[in-house]
Amino acid sequence: MVLLTAVFHAPIRNVRFTGRDAALLGLREKLLSGDTPVVLQGMGGIGKTQIAMEYAHRFRTDYDLVWWIDADPAVFVDTALADLAHELGVPAADGIAGRARAVLAALSRGVAPRWLIVFDNAENIDVVSRFLPGPGGHVIVTSRDPGWADLARAVPVDGFERAESVAHLRERVPAMSEADAARLAEALGELPIAVAAAGAWLADTGQTAGDYLGQVGQFHLARVEAVWELSLARLRERSAAAYRLLELCSMMTSHIALDLIYSDAMAGQLDPPESVPALVQQINRLALLKIDDGQIFLHRLLQQVVRERMSPQEQETARHQVHRVLAAARPAGEVDDPATWPAFGHIWPHLEVTGAAECRDEPVRQLIIDRLRYVWLSGGFDDGRRMGEEFAARWERHRQARPGDGPLERQLLHLRFTLANILSDQAAFAEARALDEAVLARQRELLGEHHPHTLMTANGLGRDLRALGLYDEALKRDQGTYAAWSATFGDDHPRTMSALNNLAVSERLAGRAREAAGHERAVYERCSLVLGPRHALTLIAGNNLGRDLREAGEYEASIALLTDVLGRHRETGTPRTYSTMANLAVSERSAGHVIEAAAHLDAAYAHLAELLGPGSPETLACRLSRAVGLLEPGELAEVEAAYRRSLGDTHPYTITCRNNRAAAARADGDLSTARRLAEQAAQEFAVRLGEGHPSTLAARTNVAILEAETGAVGDARAVIEPVVAALDALLGPEHPDAIRAAADLALMGGADGDAEIRLTAALGGTHPAVRAFREGRYLHRTLDPHPF
Numbered sequence: 001m002v003l004l005t006a007v008f009h010a011p012i013r014n015v016r017f018t019g020r021d022a023a024l025l026g027l028r029e030k031l032l033s034g035d036t037p038v039v040l041q042g043m044g045g046i047g048k049t050q051i052a053m054e055y056a057h058r059f060r061t062d063y064d065l066v067w068w069i070d071a072d073p074a075v076f077v078d079t080a081l082a083d084l085a086h087e088l089g090v091p092a093a094d095g096i097a098g099r100a101r102a103v104l105a106a107l108s109r110g111v112a113p114r115w116l117i118v119f120d121n122a123e124n125i126d127v128v129s130r131f132l133p134g135p136g137g138h139v140i141v142t143s144r145d146p147g148w149a150d151l152a153r154a155v156p157v158d159g160f161e162r163a164e165s166v167a168h169l170r171e172r173v174p175a176m177s178e179a180d181a182a183r184l185a186e187a188l189g190e191l192p193i194a195v196a197a198a199g200a201w202l203a204d205t206g207q208t209a210g211d212y213l214g215q216v217g218q219f220h221l222a223r224v225e226a227v228w229e230l231s232l233a234r235l236r237e238r239s240a241a242a243y244r245l246l247e248l249c250s251m252m253t254s255h256i257a258l259d260l261i262y263s264d265a266m267a268g269q270l271d272p273p274e275s276v277p278a279l280v281q282q283i284n285r286l287a288l289l290k291i292d293d294g295q296i297f298l299h300r301l302l303q304q305v306v307r308e309r310m311s312p313q314e315q316e317t318a319r320h321q322v323h324r325v326l327a328a329a330r331p332a333g334e335v336d337d338p339a340t341w342p343a344f345g346h347i348w349p350h351l352e353v354t355g356a357a358e359c360r361d362e363p364v365r366q367l368i369i370d371r372l373r374y375v376w377l378s379g380g381f382d383d384g385r386r387m388g389e390e391f392a393a394r395w396e397r398h399r400q401a402r403p404g405d406g407p408l409e410r411q412l413l414h415l416r417f418t419l420a421n422i423l424s425d426q427a428a429f430a431e432a433r434a435l436d437e438a439v440l441a442r443q444r445e446l447l448g449e450h451h452p453h454t455l456m457t458a459n460g461l462g463r464d465l466r467a468l469g470l471y472d473e474a475l476k477r478d479q480g481t482y483a484a485w486s487a488t489f490g491d492d493h494p495r496t497m498s499a500l501n502n503l504a505v506s507e508r509l510a511g512r513a514r515e516a517a518g519h520e521r522a523v524y525e526r527c528s529l530v531l532g533p534r535h536a537l538t539l540i541a542g543n544n545l546g547r548d549l550r551e552a553g554e555y556e557a558s559i560a561l562l563t564d565v566l567g568r569h570r571e572t573g574t575p576r577t578y579s580t581m582a583n584l585a586v587s588e589r590s591a592g593h594v595i596e597a598a599a600h601l602d603a604a605y606a607h608l609a610e611l612l613g614p615g616s617p618e619t620l621a622c623r624l625s626r627a628v629g630l631l632e633p634g635e636l637a638e639v640e641a642a643y644r645r646s647l648g649d650t651h652p653y654t655i656t657c658r659n660n661r662a663a664a665a666r667a668d669g670d671l672s673t674a675r676r677l678a679e680q681a682a683q684e685f686a687v688r689l690g691e692g693h694p695s696t697l698a699a700r701t702n703v704a705i706l707e708a709e710t711g712a713v714g715d716a717r718a719v720i721e722p723v724v725a726a727l728d729a730l731l732g733p734e735h736p737d738a739i740r741a742a743a744d745l746a747l748m749g750g751a752d753g754d755a756e757i758r759l760t761a762a763l764g765g766t767h768p769a770v771r772a773f774r775e776g777r778y779l780h781r782t783l784d785p786h787p788f
Contacts, residue, residue: 007064007065007067007084007087007088008060008066009066009067009068010053010056010057010066010067010068010118011053011068011290011292011293012292012293013053013054013057014050014053016168016171016172016196017050017053018160018167018168018171019160019161019163019164019167020050020051020054023040023051023157024051024054024055024058026155027040027155028055028059030153031138031140034153035134035135035136035137036152036153037132037139037141037151037152037153038138038139038140038141038152038153038154039122039140039141039142039149039152039153039154039155040052040140040141040143041144041146041155041156041157042144042156042157042158044144044193044300044301045191045193045194045227045301046157046158046159046191046193047157047160047192047193048157049120049121049142050192051142051157052118052120052140055140056068056116056118059116062114063114063116064112064113064114064115065088065112065114065115065116066116067080067084067117067118069081069117069118069119069120070120070121070254070255071119071120071123071124071141072120072121072122072123072124072253072300073124073349073353074122074123074124074127075127075352076348077100077119077131078096078097079096079345081099081100081103081104082099082100082103084103085099085103085106088103088111088112090102090103090106090111096379096380097378097379097380097383098607098610098611098612100131101610101611102607102611104131104133104134105610107133107136107137108134108135108136110136112137114137115133115136115138116137116138116139116140117133117137117139117140118139118140118141119131119132119139119140119141119142120142121142121254121300122141122142122143122145122148123143123144123145125143125145125147125148125151128141129151132151159190159191159192160185160190160192160195162185164190165181165182165188165190165195166181168192168195168196169184169185169195169198169199169202169209171199172199172200172202172203173199173202173209176202176209180208180209183209183213184198184209184212184213188227191227193227193299193301194227197231199287200285200286200288201230201234204234204285204286205234212230228288228302228305231286231287231288232246232288232306234286235282235283235286235288238282239274239279239282241270241274241279242282242283244269244271245261245266245270245276245279245280246283246288246306247306247310248266248269248318248321248322249261249289249296249298249303250298250302250304250306250307250318251315251319251322251353251354252322252350252353252354253349253350253353254297254298254303255295255296256295256298256350257294257295258291258295258296259294259329259343260325260326260329260347260350261276261280261296262276262277263325263328263329264328265324265325265327265329269324269325280296288302319354319355320359320361322350322354323356323359323361323364324361326347326350326354326356326367327361327366328363329343329346329347330343330344330347330363330366330367330370331344335370335373336373336377336536336537337531337535337536338534339534344370344371344374348371348374351367351368351371356368357395360408362407362411365408365411366411368391368415369411369414369415369418372384372387372388372391372415373418373421375387376418376421376422376425377536379611379612381422381425381612381613381616382426384419384422385419385422385423385426388415388416388418388422389419392415392416392419395408395412395415396412399412406446409442409446410443410447410453413439413442413443413446413457414456416438416439417436417439417453417456417457417460419435420432420435420439420457420460423435424460424467425612425616425617426616427615427616427646429467432463432464433464433465433468436460436464440454440457440458440461443457449484450484450487450488452489452495455481455484455485455488455495455499458477458481458484459481459495459499462474462477462478462506463502463788465477466505466506466509466788467617467647467788468647468651469648469652469653469688471506471510472510474506474510475503475506475507475510475512478499478505478506479503481499481502481503482496482500485499486499486500492526492530494527494530497523497526497527497530497531497537497541501519501520501523501537501540501541501544503519504516504519504523504544504548505787505788507519508547508551508786509652509788510689511689511690511694511695513694513731514552516551517548517549517551517552520541520544520545520548521545521548523541523545524538524541524544524545527541534568534571539565539568539569539576540576542562542564542565542568543562543565543576543579543580543583545561546561546562546565546587547587547786549561550586550587550590552731553731553734553735553737553762555587555591555736556591558587558590559584559587559588559591562580562584562587566580566584576618578608578618579608579618579621579622579787581600581603581604582601582604582605582608582618582621582625582626584600585598585600585601585604585625585629586784590736591763591767592764592766592767594768597629598626598630601622601625601626601629602626604622604626605619605622605623608622615642615646618787620642620643621653621784621785621787623635623639624636624639624653624660624784624785625784625785627639627660628660628663628782628783628784631663631667632664633661633664633665636657636660636661639657640654640657640658640661650684650687650688652685652688652689652785655681655684655685655688656681656784656785658680658681658684659678659681659682659685659698659702659781659783660782660783662674662675662677662678662706663702663780663782665677666705666709666780671706672710675703675706675707675710678702678706679703681699681702682700682702685699691726695783697723697727697730698737698781699781700719700720700723701720701723701740701741701744701781702781703719704716704717704719704720704723704744704748705744705778705779705780708747708748708778709778713748713749716748717745717748717749717750720741720745720748721745723741724741724742724745727741734758734762735762736759736762737781739755739758739759739762740759740769740781742755743756743758743759743769743773743779744778744779747773747776747778755773756770756773756774759773
């Protein structure tokens with residue numbers, strides 16, 4: 001793909017940038033001489049960021065793509081990379097981490113012929129190095145850490161040359177003589193950040209270089225931090241409110257969204273409240289911040305200096321005021337809705353640096369829970385588990401130190417509920433169940449049966465039971481949970497609709513396809529009306545309804561719906577995009593579109609394996625469906641082994657693999673192995689799910705086919721006749737699965753002269769099953785797992 005327009009995302013150009021020709025030339029030469037990243041190396045305040053910015057602007061026409069990443073805090077590097085996905089036209093992936101990896105893969109493929117990625121302030125080498133693009137473009141890193149020398153070629157950055165210092169000072173203060181500028185530059189050690197601070201102070205105050213030098217002596221200029229003392233004193237004299245705003249900003253990360261700065265909550269922290277935009281301009285006049293692209297930027301050294309001028313108690317008070325600003329900025333609604341993510345994105349970077357997890361305010365702790373849910377919803381299961389366990393342990397210590405703090409315990413329990421969700425997505429189903437059961441028991445004591453947190457955990461426990469293959473137990477629990485949501489909060493509440501979706505999942509797994517389809521259609525239609533067509537729950541329900549349409553034999557309707565849902569997933573970047581693609585592929589295969597199905601399954605499996613890992617439930621389910629389409633015995637055996645390890649030998653998913661292995665063995669002509677596997681699967685399904693379950697009936701059909709193909713036609717008819725009757729009663733005689741079984745019975749000598757007509761009417765004359773029947777071949781049943 002060729003980009004039609006250049007993508008340029010970097011801080012605005014510093015119009016006062018001075019000199020640095022040698023550093024720029026060295027940087028350019030190293031970038032052109034190889035694919036290895038280049039690191040601008042030097043002490044804080046030496047001008048590394050400014051050189052990288054100037055390079056990006058000066059040479060922007062040499063690149064099709066320039067993308068700037070603030071690498072401090074490092075935890076958001078993946079988010080900055082993920083934001084590039086839309087610009088590159090990279091298909092939406094599951095979660096932030098998945099989109100970041102997709103971007104790196106696209107850059108390696110040459111999606112942009114000439115690209116430059118800048119990682120600014122990359123002090124956490126372990127994290128940032130995981131996101132360095134491979135060969136094919138240019139990478140600039142700025143850092144104080146000499147450890148980058150092992151990963152990148154270094155360009156050392158020193159102070160200004162004397163002529164550069166003089167030029168910068170005289171640009172800010174044209175009346176200054178060259179001699180005074182040189183004297184001042186020498187006193188400042190040619191340190192760029194010190195020269196810039198002095199120039200801004202002189203320009204604002206109108207004083208002379210001699211006045212400045214006369215005053216800075218008392219501030220111990222040997223310390224780099226001292227260069228701001230005069231500017232800070234000037235700001236404090238001019239406006240106590242502006243200085244207080246700077247103190248609050250110094251508690252946050254170095255880049256802060258203007259939506260936070262200009263909020264009523266921020267103004268409310270000033271005494272008396274003043275116009276924040278006017279205060280920002282006062283700070284800006286002294287070059288203590290920069291405004292760019294909807295954010296303000298403060299140098300980290302400046303933030304450190306401001307904090308050091310405050311007592312520990314003053315710092316604690318300022319941090320708490322920032323917590324209140326962050327809590328007030330929380331968007332309405334739940335973090336589960338991707339529409340809230342941009343607003344939450346302004347909040348996330350400041351939680352860790354301000355110590356928000358230690359705050360006693362309930363709205364602030366809610367942000368920690370929101371953050372954990374966001375990481376989970378974004379597919380960051382490993383990071384989410386680490387964060388969840390850390391926060392839970394911390395809050396548990398606080399709970400023990402403050403017995404009787406009901407709000408804290410309530411939020412701790414809800415945090416653990418989210419942690420259980422993550423454990424489930426990591427296939428740690430037994431751990432998730434144990435945690436949900438413990439949380440639910442305590443929530444019932446503390447909050448009561450119908451508190452929303454109690455009911456959410458009950459929903460989670462239903463998921464755990466489904467994952468463990470305990471479908472009947474899950475169904476009973478989900479029936480009660482949905483009834484409680486509906487009675488307490490009404491049918492239009494999003495959590496009520498989610499509970500009805502969960503009930504439909506349990507019904508589907510339990511073999512009650514008609515009830516599942518009715519409930520899922522109700523969820524989908526209500527979600528579309530109340531929440532909108534692109535809400536996460538609407539898309540989940542649409543994906544499930546597409547599955548129900550397929551199970552009802554309405555293959556083309558299923559394909560149409562799932563194609564639409566997949567398109568909406570791609571538009572919004574909502575998680576589960578590739579699971580929806582895999583679901584669509586199964587419907588395409590059911591309708592006889594085997595080429596389209598194979599392509600979709602290949603793509604879905606490759607992405608899921610990369611994004612969620614090979615052992616995730618969604619990846620394994622897709623891998624199984626792909627192996628079914630290929631009928632690869634070795635691949636099917638490997639998937640069965642994976643399910644056996646994670647779920648046990650008699651879990652329905654494991655049994656499903658054995659049923660499908662029977663089909664592969666039959667296709668290879670190994671009828672003895674096929675018959676053994678089919679009989680084993682049928683018996684195990686009957687024990688686990690019951691004789692009348694659709695999976696059991698499918699496996700019985702396969703047993704009958706293999707009986708017939710090994711010469712026991714009479715025994716085969718005895719097996720399949722009750723299957724035909726059961727499918728007619730369960731699904732209806734015109735359902736494709738019922739007709740397939742009747743067609744198999746006809747091939748065994750049963751009296752169904754209309755089998756070909758019925759099969760053609762249900763599937764179309766070109767369907768592989770119709771062609772097989774016309775050729776006198778039996779219609780073996782393979783199974784795809786339903787997600788839990």
